[in-house]
Amino acid sequence: MCAGCEQGGGGREPVLLAEVLASTAIELGSAARQLRAVPDPRGSGGTSCKRCGASAEWHRTVRGKWILIEPGERAVGSVPAGKRWRIAGDGTAVNLGSAIPADTCRISHFDLCPARSTSSAAVA
Known part of the structure; x- marks a missing residue:
């Protein structure tokens, strides 16, 4: 007390x-x-982008929202800070912010989708 x-x-x-x-x-x-x-409203696991048809995976973020993540890992140097993601063991997508992981990371499909608006910044 x-x-x-x-x-x-x-x-x-x-x-x-x-x-x-x-x-x-x-x-x-x-x-x-x-x-x-709460079930995944977008189905489980892999899906395809409604805009471009590319394969991607839905993951819940730590804040409870859903994000479409590109399949496979990318070299950290090819993904700008703030766009780097890790998928935790339970499938949760964790944004790494400005952290620099040692080797690879994931990226959101929304950052790479060829059907996104031309006003968006391109990610190499």
């Missing part, structure tokens, strides 16, 4: 930290199960 709760001067009933942590763990576990239970 915090010092204020121990002294009883806070005007509240003391709350044990173990009780707070236990209820929080239960709520977080329930939320995680619900997130895993």
Whole structure:
């Protein structure tokens, strides 16, 4: 308990930290199960781009959104910072931001799609 709760001067009933942590763990576990239970709205695994027809794979991001990732790995030097992705063991797509992985990374199909608008910056 915090010092204020121990002294009883806070005007509240003391709350044990173990009780707070236990209820929080239960709520977080329930939320995680619900997130895993949401099916992939785009089908499972590989698909093709509706614009250009190229093969790609849908992956959920760490923020719960979906991104179409190009198949295969690319040399880090060929992918600009901020466009580099890793696929975690559970299939989650993780944007590496400006981090420079040692060898290879993945890239979003949206950054390479030949059918994207011509105003978009090209990625080599």
